[in-house]
Amino acid sequence: MQCFGRGLVETQENFGSQGDPPSHPELLDDLAYRLMDEGWSQKRLMRSIVTSATFRRSSSVSPSVRQIDPDNRLLARGPTYRLSGEAIRDAALAASGLLVERVGGPSVKPWQPAGLWSEAGVSGGDYVPDTGAAAHRRSLYTYRKRTAPPPSLVTLDAGSREVCQPRRLATNTPLQPLVFLNDQGFFECARALAERAGRESDGSVDLAIELAFLAVTSRPADPYEHRTLRELFDEQSARFDADRAAATAVAGRDDPQAAAMTIVCSTLLASDAAITVR
Incomplete structure (x- = not known):
């Protein structure tokens, strides 16, 4: 299966x-x-x-x-099928180079929206996300509370564990692309992937796009895919040139090209090629 x-x-x-x-x-x-x-x-x-x-x-x-x-x-x-929510997150971490492959140890708490446990009426304190390497471990180690499961994984059809669920039914909802584009964990992956592609490409935008695409999909981009991503990069680069504060917010520094590549990588991680086995 x-x-x-x-x-x-x-x-x-x-x-x-x-x-x-x-x-x-x-x-x-x-x-x-x-x-x-x-x-x-x-x-x-x-x-x-x-x-x-x-x-x-x-x-x-x-x-x-x-x-x-x-x-x-x-x-x-x-x-041909969509990856599970856990596999999608792990694949994004692996492509970006953030995945911590250490085996064993206690559960970890990746980022999730603040105040979620309080809103769900969970007793025993609020959710305090881990930072650093602990936040980038495989989803297998993610802390689960049945009354307040990780929202991004639930949106991607992960079970709440309230009942036994031998098989999952994959859905396509408007919330799922919003998770890919706005969830802090996926955004960190996009930023790290952009930095990795930039380092390995020696300043070549086209090579950076090729490296990022290969890291996410395990295959080279065809001419149409490469041209589409290059157009997106040029469009976003011009936008961030005109709004340096937005570039700093996205890339973590005043670098319009780094911010544009982050948007390209975010788009890649949300693409059908990244989340579908075929």
């Missing part, structure tokens, strides 16, 4: 007679035997799945295949 966006059994919450049968029962048996034969190593099993020809197929679909298998239950094409 984590690789293809849906499981071989559609109803992960019900493997009984009232649940859906597996779409590929022989494949399910083979994967189960392989898992046992390889010492229950989930890492080896995952590697065999993501390196398979089925996973690496193109997600493009012909009209005839779409008519036969519209939901891709037969795996006629590669997977």
